[in-house]
Amino acid sequence: MRTAYRLAATAVMALAATVAIGQAQRRPPMTVQGDPPKPASPPVAISGSTLLPATQALFDGYVRSAKMPGIVGAFGVGDLPTQFVTAGRQGLEPGQRAADADTLWRVYSMTKPVTGMAAMMLVEDGKMALDQPIADFLPAFRRMTVLTDPDGSLASRPAARPITIRHLLTHTAGLGYNIVTKGPLLKEYERLGILPGTVNVAVEAQARKVRPTSLQAFAARVATLPLIADPGTKWSYSIGLDLMGAVIEKASGMSFERFVQTRIFTPLKMNHSYWQVPRDRQAWLATNYTFVGDRLIPLDPAATSTFLDAPSFPYGGAGLVMSARDYDRFLHMLQNEGQLDGARVMKAETARLAMSNLLPQGVFFTGIGGGTGGTQAAALGFGAGGSVYLVDRPGGSGKGTYGWGGAAGTIAWVDRGRRMRGTVMVNYFPAERWPTRAEIPAALAKDAGRFTAR
Known part of the structure; x- marks a missing residue:
């Protein structure tokens, strides 16, 4: 038991040390009968209420105070089981499913890192x-x-x-x-x-x-x-x-969406990532909201969502709908420098290059400020579709931490040096309506303290 607690403490402490660095663009911006089937061979998940009680309490508080209908976090360290923390439901409409690891969320600009890695695969292939x-x-x-x-x-x-x-x-x-x-x-x-x-x-x-x-x-x-x-x-x-x-x-020599499916989604077993949500998965789709004062108003209801229809073309900057489980697998691959569960999608050196500072000489990135969901920070660079920390931040993100966020409040980051990652899924505009990027790492830090006190 003491060994188990030490292992858990290591995981939580590492997660608490990472501050979500997702930046977000600002955009103005299905029902199936019976219980949903479970995904085939899901990875083991430990409930947030077991190992991350402060984070679970924070998420529960968000829902209880009507700040959001539901929220899902996926946090991982090394190859330990992913910690899924969930609260609330996919929407305020009657009969909505509980939000969980397989709920589908509009990730908007969190599509950009996926497109960036697809491009880096072609660099590795020598095709550009x-x-x-x-x-x-x-x-x-x-x-x-x-x-x-x-x-x-x-x-x-x-x-x-x-x-x-x-x-x-x-x-x-x-x-x-x-x-x-x-x-x-x-x-x-x-x-x-x-x-x-x-x-x-x-x-x-x-x-x-x-x-x-x-x-x-x-x-x-x-x-x-x-x-x-x-x-x-x-x-x-x-x-x-x-x-x-x-x-x-x-x-x-193939369509963009086919390339992403063939080279990223299929080998990584990201089975619920879509440019268009299939009708047999519409019951898992969350509703997207906007705020009028403090009231949540449905902007894109799940039952009639525009994401149920094919887009004009696949938007590499803002087009994907994904589950927390799938985005965690994408980040886990990046954390492992190009491979996951025996499937290698890019060489380790390609992954490292993609998550390094690729800015042209003399060009600097200092973050995206208010109105976008992003934050300002010192010593930032930019890699393939996401920002990169150039130095360690005391008590925060490690040097080399790569990530980005989405217009509807989603957050993603991976700290390769500490071998940890985090995904947070919500859907509301504007992304910066609540200070989740500060409060979630603080809750993780409390959870770390719980373990170190034992």
């Missing part, structure tokens, strides 16, 4: 290189221009250098984003349907009137617009990972 121009795959990007009067017009000059794979992965390509871009360029993004994301049925109906219907058509329209800065000179949150999907198609 980090500093290779994307024009080698998408010729329309051969002659890009840069805005000279961003506040007043679309006037532009030739770009100083081409956009590369590295630039797309690290948001340094000079591309815009409808959630952060302003002025005349934003109007052009809206006019041309450069809107790679899904909110609900009503918003989607309007977006589809102008949005292109394939990744390649999307890329072709992006290539006609000026950049906000010369490639490789500035970090600016962007559609870079969405455009990367189009590059992956050309480099791999």
Whole structure:
């Protein structure tokens, strides 16, 4: 028994030392009869009420005080069993399932690390290189221009250098984003349907009137617009990972969604990760909410969710719906530097490179502030689709901790040095409505203290 407690204490203490670093973009943003079947051969899970009582109490408090209908956390250290902590239900509607490890959540920008790793697999395969121009795959990007009067017009000059794979992965390509871009360029993004994301049925109906219907058509329209800065000179949150999907198609010779399924989801047994939620899984889908004052208002009800329909194309920056169990498996693979349960999806050196600071020389990332769900922090870099800590933070994240978050409040991080990881799943806008990124690590620290006191 004492050995078991020491093992548990090691796990909890390691988790408590990691602060979730997920950053989130801000977007305005099924029923099956009978009990749901259990997934085949699920990994062993230890209840949060057994080993993580402070974290469980925090989650229970969130639900009891109506801050959220439900929440699921998946925390892991090494190859010890994943700790799933759950509270509440998938929605406020009558008859909703209890939120659990297999509930499906809109992860929005937590899609970006998945796309980033898919790109790094092609780098490993020798089918593209980090500093290779994307024009080698998408010729329309051969002659890009840069805005000279961003506040007043679309006037532009030739770009100083081409956009590369590295630039797309690290948001340094000079591309815009409808959630952060302003002025005349934003109007052009809206006019041309450069809107790679899904909110609900009503918003989607309007977006589809102008949005292109394939990744390649999307890329072709992006290539006609000026950049906000010369490639490789500035970090600016962007559609870079969405455009990367189009590059992956050309480099791999298969559709983007097929590549991700074949190279990541299937070998890692991520059986419930979707661009479109199948009808036989709709009972597991959570409702997404928005706040009106302190009231939770359904924004995308599960029963009629737009994620039950096929997207215009797979959004590499914000398109996936996933379970906490699946995202934990993705992070576990990264923690293990490219392999999980005997399946190797990338070389260890590729995984390490992907989670290292890939920013061009002289470019810095300092975080995303208020209105996005992100936080400001010192000594941050940026890897393939996610941020990276460049130094240890006393009492916090270790050097090399990699992660990102989602617009609807989800959080994910992996600290390879300490071999630990964390996923938190909720669904509400705005992501920063409650300080979960600070409160959850604090609760984990309390749990660590419980074990060390024995």
